[in-house]
Structure formats: structure tokens, C-alpha cells
Amino acid sequence: MKLNSNQLKAAKARAVALVHAIKRAEANQATEADRTILEWAAGKQQAGPTILRWSIERAASEFGRAPRTVASRLKQSGQTPGEDGKFSTAQVATAIYGDLEGEKLRKTKEDADRLALANATARGELVDRQDFVRRLEPVVIQMKQRILGSGLTHAEQDELLADLAKLLSGN
Numbered sequence: 405m406k407l408n409s410n411q412l413k414a415a416k417a418r419a420v421a422l423v424h425a426i427k428r429a430e431a432n433q434a435t436e437a438d439r440t441i442l443e444w445a446a447g448k449q450q451a452g453p454t455i456l457r458w459s460i461e462r463a464a465s466e467f468g469r470a471p472r473t474v475a476s477r478l479k480q481s482g483q484t485p486g487e488d489g490k491f492s493t494a495q496v497a498t499a500i501y502g503d504l505e506g507e508k509l510r511k512t513k514e515d516a517d518r519l520a521l522a523n524a525t526a527r528g529e530l531v532d533r534q535d536f537v538r539r540l541e542p543v544v545i546q547m548k549q550r551i552l553g554s555g556l557t558h559a560e561q562d563e564l565l566a567d568l569a570k571l572l573s574g575n
Contacts, residue, residue: 413494413498413503413505414492414494416504416505417493417494417495417497417498418441418493418494418497420497420501420504421441421493421494421496421497422441422442422445424438424467424497424501425437425438425441425442426442429442435465435466437456437466438466440456441456441493455492456492456493457486457488457490457491457492458490458491458492458493458495458496459489459490459491460474460475460478460491463491463496463500467496467500469500474496474499474500477499477500478491478495478496478499480499481495481498481499481502481503483495483496483498483499537572540571540572541572544568544571544572547568548565548568551564551565551568
């Protein structure tokens with residue numbers, strides 16, 4: 405069975421909701437929605453007939469958040485309500501608990517970038533900019549003196565000096 409990315413996201417969000425339902429049940433704080441989720445997970449209820457849809461107020465109550473917080477997180481995560489004006493469990497869970505998979509991917513990319521930079525440095529492929537400019541400065545000063553002492557017009561001198569400035573600024 406092959407799932408598309410939306411189906412995988414929904415499954416992950418349901419798994420997160422299940423984990424939180426289990427935690428609340430273990431603490432004797434399970435809500436009606438938690439019991440429905442746990443019954444479904446235990447096989448006592450078919451997945452098809454009961455589809456939970458959440459208003460912002462109901463999601464706030466069930467997930468222990470302020471309605472303003474739930475609304476804000478839904479908006480920040482790009483979730484839009486269905487035709488009924490409500491959100492799916494997957495949407496609410498993703499908004500409240502975040503996109504763990506996306507965060508893992510971002511961290512993996514950052515780690516890969518850091519490793520690539522370390523490897524390039526170890527191979528001597530990178531130059532320390534401050535050191536480069538410091539070493540180049542005496543040569544640039546000599547070139548400025550030659551340009552200013554040359555028989556070039558002021559416009560030509562200005563053009564060459566501007567080119568030198570670009571070289572030092574990296575633009």
C-alpha cells in the first residue's frame with residue numbers, strides 16, 4: 405500500500421493525537437474524544453463511521469489550549485477549515501503539536517550543511533574573509549597610490565578605485 409504525503413501527514417497527526425489520548429487516559433483525564441480515539445485504536449470501533457471534526461472552541465477544550473491559541477496555531481500552520489467550518493483531527497494535531505517530520509527534516513538539512521562546511525574547511529576550499537582582506541590591504545593601498553599618481557583623468561581614476569572597492573567588499 406503506497407500512501408501519498410498528505411495521507412502520511414494525516415497518519416502521523418493521528419498517531420500524535422493517539423499518544424496524547426493515551427497519556428491523558430493514564431492520568432485519568434481522558435476526554436470523550438480521547439475515548440473515541442482509544443476505542444478505535446483498540447479495535448472496538450470501526451475507523452470509518454466516526455470522523456471527528458473540530459470547531460476551534462471544541463479543539464481548545466479537548467486539547468487544553470485557549471481558543472485564541474488554537475486559532476493562531478491553525479492559521480500559522482496554514483490549516484483551513486472544511487466546508488463545515490471545522491478542522492480534522494490531523495489538522496488540529498499538526499497545528500497544536502507541530503510538524504515533527506518537518507522539524508526533523510530541517511534539522512537534518514542543517515546538520516548536512518554544517519558537515520559540508522566543515523569538510524570544505526578541512527579540504528582548504530574556503531578562505532577566511534577577514535584574513536584575506538587583511539593580506540590584500542597593502543597591495544590595494546599600493547594600487548590606489550599608483551592610480552592616483554598616474555596620468556589618468558579623474559573619471560578614469562574614480563572608475564578604477566571603485567573597482568578596487570568592489571574587490572574588497574566582495575560585490
